[in-house]
Amino acid sequence: MSRDLVVLSHLRWNFVWQRPQHLISRLSTGYSRTWFVEEPLAVEGLEDVRLRTEDDGEVTRVWLDVPAEGGPTGFDASVCARYAAELDRLVRSPDRTVWLYTPMPFEVARALRPTTLVYDVMDDLAAFRFAPDGLVLRQRQALREADIVFTGGRSLQRSVVEHRPFKTFCFPSGVEPEHFAPAIEHRCHRDTDRPVAGYVGGIDERVDLELVDALSRHLADWEIRIVGPVLKIDPDALPVADNLTYPGPCDYGQLAAVMGEFDVALMPFARNEATQSISPTKTLEYLAADLPVVSTSVPDVVADYSGIVAIHDDPHAFAAACRQALLGVQQGERPDGVDRVLRAAHWDTIAQQMAARLAHTRDASTEQESA
Secondary structure, three states: OOOEEEEEOOOOOOOOOOHHHHHHHHHHHHOOEEEEEOOOEEEOOOOOOEEEEEEEOOEEEEEEEEEOOOOOOOOOHHHHHHHHHHHHHHOOOOOEEEEEOOOOOHHHHHHOOOOEEEEEEOOOHHHOOOOOOOHHHHHHHHHHHOOEEEEOOHHHHHHHOOOOOOOEEEOOOOEOHHHHOHHHHHHHHOOOOOOEEEEEOOEOOOEOHHHHHHHHHHOOOOEEEEEOOEOOOOHHHOOOOOOEEEEEOOOHHHHHHHHOOOOEEEEOEOOOHHHOOOOOOHHHHHHHOOOOEEEOOOHHHHHHHEOOEEEOOOHHHHHHHHHHHHHHHHOOOOOOOHHHHHHHOEHHHHHHHHHHHHHHHHHHHHHHHHO
């Protein structure tokens, strides 16, 4: 029997390869067609809205091109109405699993008449800068009506489980250790005249720029390398120092080589509303690249990785931990438990477990309808 998966996401399929891409690329094999529906894309000189699709392996990207001037933005009411009509035409199977990564297109999900409605809460989007109006209300609606809710970490689980206590399951993000293993060989053959402490990820309100600035002074004999796209903040606000570099974005395929240039991995997250519920995927990716990790006290990092990751908030202590981590590497030290953590957190394992939960939910729903 034909079965379609429709994913409604605030992230683009071809942007940073993260939780949605890892999971949906694996789960798509269980469906006849997988549609990944993105927010509209503003196009200069366009006069009218047009639907676009693009096949990428097992996944078909879907988005609207909209006029750059005066066109709709995000999943607003007009965009949702257009998507609802277009998707009902595109998605032929009556057996539809609709998967939300943002609650904003909730009306689209409802209009598709899903056989199973999934809400994967990967971030506390309401805490992010420039969160759209109405997000909190739609979040409550999505949590109330979803057949199953997944969460991307402990803190997120605590924040939503009260809404669906028996249908909410915590699956923190994972890692592909084999993808990052080449970093180890790369590091053995690089030639550098000073240690490198590096961060990889979005550079936005979650990054403590004051801490980064302080590290450039406390580690004046190191290079501090901050790799990734600048998002939602003014690039002119980034700290400047002779030993502080911003190489720009890199794609998933480049991460092993990028991390192979690091001696110590950084997670200099700010302590604010936007970071209270994050469960950084990069923790595992750094560990898979055989890097010692120094982080600020992100709650989920403290809960899951104390003893493996060095955790400090004070800039002086953070810098001292970087120096200590480098010394440990030079002496051949490695935290206990890293291999066990990486085995348990493989994306293949996580996707299989989530698929099993989803199948159980779908089967239980079918039994109820038959009774």
